[in-house]
Amino acid sequence: MFEMGESKTSCARARSSMTTEASDFTKVIVMGAGAIGSYYGSMLSRKTDVLLISRRGHMDAVNSRGLEVTGAVEGTFDLDASTELGSIPGGSLIILTTKAYDIEEAVNEFRALLKPDTVILVLQNGLGNEDLVQSIVGPEVDVVRGLASTGVEFLSPGRIEVKLVRETVLPKTAVGEKIGRLFDLCGLGVQLSERMDVEVWRKLTMNCVINPLTALFRVPNTEIAVEGLREVRKGIVDECIRIAQKEGVILEGDLEGEISRAAASYSNISSMCQDIMKGRRTEIGFLNGKVSELGRRHGVATPVNDVLTSLIRFMEGKE
Ligand code: KPL
Secondary structure, three states: OOOOOOOOEEOOOOOHHHOOOOOOOOEEEEEOOOHHHHHHHHHHOOOOEEEEEOOHHHHHHHHHHOEEEEEOEEEEEOOEEEOOOOOOOOOEEEEEOOOHHHHHHHHHHHHHHOOOOOEEEEOOOOOOHHHHHHHHHOOOOEEEEOEOOOEEEEEEOOEEEEEEOOOEEEEOOHHHHHHHHHHHHOOOOEEEEOOHHHHHHHHHHHHHHHHHHHHHHOOOHHHHHOHHHHHHHHHHHHHHHHHHHHOOOOOOOOHHHHHHHHHHHOOOOOHHHHHHHOOOOOOHHHOHHHHHHHHHHHOOOOHHHHHHHHHHHHHHHHO
């Protein structure tokens, strides 16, 4: 999943009513539309109604000027945007792109509005997010885990830049395929996987390498692919491989090499680096912090991930 190709698409300011092929969903609601959520909202608005839910400044800008997307995707997208979700129409897809630590608050906000046919797609960084969502909404709601690796930066309210487009990984299940059809219709590349557990661990390991290192040095992803950091990357990856194995997931191949090549291709600033630069809380507890936590549970030492977690927590405290 790290080696997907780039593509450049452009789109004029247009509403979904102008489209011809139908979506299986009546509406897409993006909860927590920061950089990555706004990117998905813009692409999906090509073939379906989209509502973005996020902070006031960003939502006001989108409502007054549209969502301006530059880079690998270009266009101004006319989307509905709000700070609150009033109702969920039947047949909706909710895409959860809040920060992982906001899951409980976000899901509790819309839990009472869910319809029997609502589908929730969890497109966040981290491990175990979908289980947490499922435990809040109950077993009768369809909760699907997906993986987003497109590099997107939040420029200013109403403006994002897409630096590198990657396929979305979805489970090869009936509901995963239904989401995949919509994504495909909208020009979002999809990879269907029968081993989401492996894909989640591979993405987690990539985030454990790229996110804290870029946040500590405040550099774009490309810069941490240097030879001088190879032992550090390898230390992080080896611990992730060991803990994944304890969790029943075998990570094969030269993962450190794959992650280095992926980092070298990403000219964007990682989400954690963007958070640190804005003085915001980070997702460290769902990434390296999670690996350390599982290490303690399994009695396996994870010194490299422990140190990175402490350093990022120290920086969060300082900001
Ligand atoms: O997931 C990301 C993130 O920034 O959180 C990557 C894929 C590393 C892109 O920057």
